[in-house]
Amino acid sequence: MQTLLTTWQTLPSLISPYLLDFGTFKLHWYGLMYVAAFAAVLVLVFWRRKKGETEMSKDLIWKYAEYGIGGILIGGRLGYVLFYDLAYYLSHPLQVIWPFADGELVGIAGMSFHGGVVGILVTSWLFARTYKIDLWKLAALFIPAMPFGHMFGRFGNFINGELWGRETAANIGMYFSADRFELLRHPSQLYEALGEGFLIFLVLWSLRSRLKDGRMAVGLYFILYSVARFVIEFFREPDAHLGLLWFELSMGQLLSIVMLVAGIGLIIYAKKKN
Numbered sequence: 001m002q003t004l005l006t007t008w009q010t011l012p013s014l015i016s017p018y019l020l021d022f023g024t025f026k027l028h029w030y031g032l033m034y035v036a037a038f039a040a041v042l043v044l045v046f047w048r049r050k051k052g053e054t055e056m057s058k059d060l061i062w063k064y065a066e067y068g069i070g071g072i073l074i075g076g077r078l079g080y081v082l083f084y085d086l087a088y089y090l091s092h093p094l095q096v097i098w099p100f101a102d103g104e105l106v107g108i109a110g111m112s113f114h115g116g117v118v119g120i121l122v123t124s125w126l127f128a129r130t131y132k133i134d135l136w137k138l139a140a141l142f143i144p145a146m147p148f149g150h151m152f153g154r155f156g157n158f159i160n161g162e163l164w165g166r167e168t169a170a171n172i173g174m175y176f177s178a179d180r181f182e183l184l185r186h187p188s189q190l191y192e193a194l195g196e197g198f199l200i201f202l203v204l205w206s207l208r209s210r211l212k213d214g215r216m217a218v219g220l221y222f223i224l225y226s227v228a229r230f231v232i233e234f235f236r237e238p239d240a241h242l243g244l245l246w247f248e249l250s251m252g253q254l255l256s257i258v259m260l261v262a263g264i265g266l267i268i269y270a271k272k273k274n
Contacts, residue, residue, distance in 0.1 A: 073111075135214065143214065143218055223267070
C-alpha cells in the first residue's frame with residue numbers, strides 16, 4: 001500500500017513532458033494531447049452522423065473542424081495574452097507567436113480555455129454564415145462531444161508539469177517540479193480532467209437527444225463548466241504573476257462567473273424562443 005502511495009505521489013517526476021527529445025527539437029506530449037482532443041471530438045461527431053443523428057455531410061464536418069481548430073488555437077492564445085499577461089506581451093509582442101526560447105523550439109506556451117471558447121464561437125458564426133448552416137444546429141451536434149476533448153487538454157497540462165494545485169497534507173497530493181518535488185500539492189490538472197471534462201461529457205452525451213436546440217446545449221455546457229471550474233480553482237495554485245484578484249478569486253473563477261451568466265442567459269433565451 002505504501003509503495004502504491006509513493007508511486008502516486010511521485011508520478012509527475014517519473015513522466016517526461018517530451019515524447020522525443022533531439023536537443024534543439026523537442027516533441028511535447030502536450031501538443032499531442034491537443035491532437036488527441038480534436039480527434040476524439042471528431043470521432044464522436046462522425047459516430048453521431050453514422051447513427052443518423054445529423055444530416056450534415058462529411059465534407060462539411062471536416063470543413064467545420066478546420067474552422068473550429070483554428071478558432072480554439074487562436075482564441076486560446078489571444079485569450080491568455082489578454083486575460084493573463086497583457087503587460088508582458090505588450091512589451092514583447094513577438095512572443096505571442098514566437099515558438100523559440102534560448103535557441104530551442106519549445107512551442108507556444110500559454111493557452112486560455114475561455115479565450116478558446118470565444119475563438120470557436122466567432123469561427124462557428126463565420127462558418128455558419130459562409131455555408132448557410134443553422135448555427136445552433138451545428139452547436140447541438142458538436143457540444144456534447146467537446147468536454148471529452150477538453151479532458152485530453154488537461155491530461156496534457158499534467159504531463160507537461162504545469163498548472164499544479166495548492167499545497168496539501170492529504171495523501172492524494174503529488175510532488176511537482178514547482179517545489180523541486182519537495183511539497184505535496186493537489187493534482188488539480190487531474191481534477192479538471194475529471195470534473196471539467198469527463199463528468200460533463202457524461203451529462204451532455206446522455207442528454208444529447210434532448211439538446212436539439214443548440215442554445216440549450218451551449219447554455220448547459222457553459223453552466224456545468226463554469227461551476228466545475230469555479231470549485232476546482234480553490235485547489236489550483238493561482239498564477240504567480242496574478243495571484244488572487246477581486247474578492248480573493250482567481251482569474252479563472254472571474255472568467256467562469258462571466259461564462260455562467262452567459263450560459264444562464266442562453267437557456268432563458270432558448271426557453272423564450274421555444
